[in-house]
Amino acid sequence: MRKLTPKAIIALKVVIHAISLAFLALLVIAINTDNLGGDPVQGIIHYTGISALNTLFLTLLVSPFAKWTKQGLLVRVRRLLGLYSFFWAVLHLVAFATLDLGLDWRLLASEIVKRPYLTVGAAVWVILLLLAVTSTQSIQRKMGARWQKLHNWVYLAAILAPIHFYWSVKSEVAEPTIYIVIAIGLLLARWKTLKQRVCRKILSS
Numbered sequence: 001m002r003k004l005t006p007k008a009i010i011a012l013k014v015v016i017h018a019i020s021l022a023f024l025a026l027l028v029i030a031i032n033t034d035n036l037g038g039d040p041v042q043g044i045i046h047y048t049g050i051s052a053l054n055t056l057f058l059t060l061l062v063s064p065f066a067k068w069t070k071q072g073l074l075v076r077v078r079r080l081l082g083l084y085s086f087f088w089a090v091l092h093l094v095a096f097a098t099l100d101l102g103l104d105w106r107l108l109a110s111e112i113v114k115r116p117y118l119t120v121g122a123a124v125w126v127i128l129l130l131l132a133v134t135s136t137q138s139i140q141r142k143m144g145a146r147w148q149k150l151h152n153w154v155y156l157a158a159i160l161a162p163i164h165f166y167w168s169v170k171s172e173v174a175e176p177t178i179y180i181v182i183a184i185g186l187l188l189a190r191w192k193t194l195k196q197r198v199c200r201k202i203l204s205s
Contacts, residue, residue, distance in 0.1 A: 004073045013080055020084045023051060041099040048095055052088035053161050055081055056128075057182060060158055064189045079135050082154075086132040089125055117167030120160050127157040155190070158183050 004012075027047055030036050036043030059081040066074035101107050112118045131151055134140070140147045162179035169176060 004071050006073065009073050009076050012074075012077055016077060016080055016084070020055075020087075041095075044095045044099060045092060048088050048092035049165065052085050052092055052128075053165065053179060055085035055088055056154075056158060056161060057186060059085055060154065060186045060190070082128075082135060083132055086128040089128050093125060117164050120167065121164040124157045124161045124164060127153045127160075131157075155187055158186060 027044070030047075031040070031044065034040065036047075059078055062074055062078040062081065066072055097103055097105070097108050101111070112122045131154060134143065134147060134150060143150070159180075162176055162183050165179055166173060166176035
């Protein structure tokens with residue numbers, strides 16, 4: 001396999017933008033054509049949540065795939081995918097807070113405290129927020145070793161997100177169960193790297 005060039009990476013980023021915006025356009029079309037099932041509000045919330053979860057999983061797949069194919073430049077698309085994961089997470093929260101709770105922020109805070117699936121979802125959202133805010137190279141340089149420690153929290157988000165999905169459904173748990181299995185598989189694929197980082201942390205403490 002030929003090595004990817006910087007130009008190829010730019011083209012790949014363009015494709016990622018195009019696909020992501022296409023999925024957003026599909027959501028808008030579905031809303032305007034009343035094609036979101038019997039409960040459009042839940043349809044929007046589900047669509048945005050699944051999009052955030054799928055993009056998060058794609059983000060975690062970049063490094064092992066780059067290593068397997070020996071295409072090191074592929075890691076340059078990881079940040080973009082991560083930002084799109086947060087973008088969908090923002091839409092997910094906005095849809096829930098606006099369409100389900102009527103922008104009642106006190107009610108939202110109360111629900112997060114009372115309902116475990118919302119507590120878990122809020123934790124995932126905060127993790128993705130922190131990762132997005134600190135994703136630039138300038139912040140990475142300023143944070144130094146702390147940057148990698150912070151961004152290791154993405155693995156916790158990858159486990160908590162499908163658990164949030166599982167707890168949020170009242171029936172038909174097959175789909176969220178599949179996502180939990182995928183999350184475990186992704187973590188196992190990165191187990192060697194995670195183990196090395198944990199060992200280095202223990203030795204340095």
